[in-house]
Amino acid sequence: MLQADHISKRLGGIAALSHCSLVIGKGLVTGIIGPNGAGKSTLFNVLGGLMAPDQGRVLLEGRDVSGLPPHRLAALGLVRTFQIARDLAELTVLENLLLARPSQTGESLLGALFRPARVRQEEREALQKASALLGRFGLLQHADAPARSLSGGQKKLLELARALMLEPKVILLDEPAAGVSPVMVRGLARIIGELRSEGLTFAIIEHDMDLIAELCDHVYVMAEGTPLTAGRFAEVTADRRVVQAYLGGMAP
Numbered sequence: 001m002l003q004a005d006h007i008s009k010r011l012g013g014i015a016a017l018s019h020c021s022l023v024i025g026k027g028l029v030t031g032i033i034g035p036n037g038a039g040k041s042t043l044f045n046v047l048g049g050l051m052a053p054d055q056g057r058v059l060l061e062g063r064d065v066s067g068l069p070p071h072r073l074a075a076l077g078l079v080r081t082f083q084i085a086r087d088l089a090e091l092t093v094l095e096n097l098l099l100a101r102p103s104q105t106g107e108s109l110l111g112a113l114f115r116p117a118r119v120r121q122e123e124r125e126a127l128q129k130a131s132a133l134l135g136r137f138g139l140l141q142h143a144d145a146p147a148r149s150l151s152g153g154q155k156k157l158l159e160l161a162r163a164l165m166l167e168p169k170v171i172l173l174d175e176p177a178a179g180v181s182p183v184m185v186r187g188l189a190r191i192i193g194e195l196r197s198e199g200l201t202f203a204i205i206e207h208d209m210d211l212i213a214e215l216c217d218h219v220y221v222m223a224e225g226t227p228l229t230a231g232r233f234a235e236v237t238a239d240r241r242v243v244q245a246y247l248g249g250m251a252p
């Protein structure tokens with residue numbers, strides 16, 4: 001579904017990614033783990049179009065999409081979740097969802113002026129979709145509350161719901177469990193599992209190893225800008241090199 005092909009990226013004189021190659025399989029949940037500074041966030045930034053690679057390619061369903069900006073990738077089905085930024089936090093939960101998917105027709109002045117019925121139809125559809133997602137994620141009663149009033153876990157659900165408004169095929173999830181209560185982590189895991197069984201593909205960066213073990217079909221362990229090893233969670237965690245990478249070479 002999504003492939004990093006020998007990607008290299010230097011940041012501030014550091015090789016954040018170095019000939020990094022990996023495959024995010026269709027319909028699977030792929031975990032990306034590794035110690036701090038291993039290059040996981042940089043990989044997501046390159047895969048999600050926030051940074052162009054210095055070398056290498058990003059392939060989405062076999063098509064070279066290297067360097068395409070996030071909105072072009074979203075139109076092709078690849079979406080990355082983002083923390084609700086400060087300005088969005090002041091808007092309501094529902095507004096956050098409606099803004100995630102701008103009206104296609106109403107985006108241009110001419111479209112809005114000459115096709116008002118079409119714009120209204122798109123707005124109705126977006127409202128229906130947003131309401132359905134809020135219901136599914138247990139956020140309906142918070143629809144008119146400012147996003148900042150949500151708990152950490154509810155904010156993560158809102159981030160996921162914003163991504164789903166774009167009807168993606170692949171979602172890049174950056175640390176879904178960070179700052180989330182254990183009960184809400186279970187809720188998130190259930191929803192991600194359900195979305196996966198509906199055919200969505202996920203790549204997940206996460207430091208919560210219980211969540212990785214529970215959710216992931218396949219796990220890549222990154223170290224120094226490239227995958228060190230890959231396999232099922234139990235396989236990779238049994239690999240001595242992985243323990244060493246986490247301990248910074250201090251393993252006995």
Ligand SMILES: Nc1ncnc2c1ncn2[C@@H]1O[C@H](COP(=O)(O)OP(=O)(O)OP(=O)(O)O)[C@@H](O)[C@H]1O
Pocket residue numbers: 011012013014015016034035036037038039040041042043
């Ligand atoms: N904007 C930047 N300028 C300079 N160096 C950077 C920048 N962003 C990241 N780096 C460096 O690139 C390397 C990879 O960082 P990255 O954030 O991708 O790692 P990570 O695996 O996501 O780490 P963490 O788990 O701590 O989030 C690190 O050495 C980091 O210090």
